[in-house]
Amino acid sequence: AQSVSQHNHHVILSEAASLELGCNYSYGGTVNLFWYVQYPGQHLQLLLKYFSGDPLVKGIKGFEAEFIKSKFSFNLRKPSVQWSDTAEYFCAAFNFGNEKLTFGTGTRLTIIP
Amino acid sequence: DAGITQSPRYKITETGRQVTLMCHQTWSHSYMFWYRQDLGHGLRLIYYSAAADITDKGEVPDGYVVSRSKTENFPLTLESATRSQTSVYFCASRSGTSTDTQYFGPGTRLTVL
Numbered sequence: 001a002q003s004v005s006q007h008n009h010h011v012i013l014s015e016a017a018s019l020e021l022g023c024n025y026s027y028g029g030t031v032n033l034f035w036y037v038q039y040p041g042q043h044l045q046l047l048l049k050y051f052s053g054d055p056l057v058k059g060i061k062g063f064e065a066e067f068i069k070s071k072f073s074f075n076l077r078k079p080s081v082q083w084s085d086t087a088e089y090f091c092a093a094f095n096f097g098n099e100k101l102t103f104g105t106g107t108r109l110t111i112i113p
Numbered sequence: 114d115a116g117i118t119q120s121p122r123y124k125i126t127e128t129g130r131q132v133t134l135m136c137h138q139t140w141s142h143s144y145m146f147w148y149r150q151d152l153g154h155g156l157r158l159i160y161y162s163a164a165a166d167i168t169d170k171g172e173v174p175d176g177y178v179v180s181r182s183k184t185e186n187f188p189l190t191l192e193s194a195t196r197s198q199t200s201v202y203f204c205a206s207r208s209g210t211s212t213d214t215q216y217f218g219p220g221t222r223l224t225v226l
Contacts, residue, residue, distance in 0.1 A: 032212060043203060044156075044217040051212050090155060099144070099163070100171070101215055105155035 002027040002095045006104035013081055014112050021076040021107050023065075023091030032094035033074040034101070035065055039087045047089075050074065061085070086111045116140070119204050119218040127226050132191045134221050136204030142216075143209040145187040147171075147179065149200040150220075156203065162187055194225045 003026045013019060025031060035047040048059025055067040065076045074091060091104040117138040126132050136145065147159040148171075158171030160179040168179050176198060178190045187206075191198055204218040 034214075036217075043219045044205075046214050046216075049214065100146075100158060100161065103148075103156040105153065 002093060002097075002102045004091055004093050004102050004104040006089075006091055006107050008107045009105070010108045010110070012110045012112065015083055016080050019076070019078040019081045019085070019109070021089055021091075021109070023074045023076065023104060024072050025074065025091075025093040025102075026072065027093060027095065030096060032096075033065075033067060034092040034094070035059065035063070035074075035076050036090045036092060037087045038090065038106075044090065047076070081109075081111050083111045083113045085109060117204060117206055117216055117218040119202075119221050121221060122219065123222050125224045125226065126194050128195060129193050132194050132223065134189045134191075134202055134204075134223070136187045136189070136218060138185055138187075138204075138206040138216075138218075140206065140208070140216075141184055142206035143184070144207040144215075145181065146205040146207075146215070147177070147187065147189045148203045148205065149173065149198075150203060151200050159189065159202075191223075194223075196225050199223060199225045 005024045007022050033050045036044040037047045038044045047063050048057050050057045050067045058064045063078050067074050088106045088108050090106045092101045120135045143164050146161040148156040157173050162168045162181040165184045202221045205215050207215040
């Protein structure tokens with residue numbers, strides 16, 4: 001069965017620091033990959049997605065992610081974080097076999113002003 | 114543009130009671146999903162539906178019942194609530210296209226006493 005791993009459970013950074021959140025997926029075939037963000041008390045919103053083509057994907061709010069097929073990874077990055085980036089971040093992979101998204105357990109990001 | 118709505122947003126109930134959480138989407142998306150979000154587990158799929166009158170189990174279906182008589186509605190019923198079902202429940206929807214984004218509702222915070 002497909003799985004998604006997010007190894008960083010809680011990340012604490014100061015404002016203006018650079019961010020990289022790890023995401024690894026297990027499926028070896030075609031994958032669609034997503035990063036969602038959940039701000040405190042809110043629902044999940046799409047940050048960015050990868051289907052095909054350029055492995056470097058740019059999303060909203062200055063976030064980007066790089067798909068590295070050989071490493072089964074789709075890490076999320078931002079060069080300079082802001083206090084407003086404090087949220088929980090979820091990586092997800094779309095399984096073409098069962099047409100469902102598989103989510104990682106999430107990474108809680110806390111930005112210190 | 115209402116998108117996807119859930120009701121109630123907050124619910125407190127007692128063990129053994131039946132509870133129904135409502136989900137409504139205005140996009141005529143064919144796919145709808147119910148997830149629960151718990152600390153340390155991320156998002157886990159309870160049930161999903163590919164179209165009206167078609168439903169299927171996800172990872173954690175025990176204790177839950179769903180129906181989908183109309184495309185736009187996907188209610189989730191806890192037939193006899195247990196304390197372990199205390200959680201935040203998110204409904205989501207997606208079009209039939211596998212590359213489309215999955216959109217989430219605002220969530221229902223359920224407490225079972």
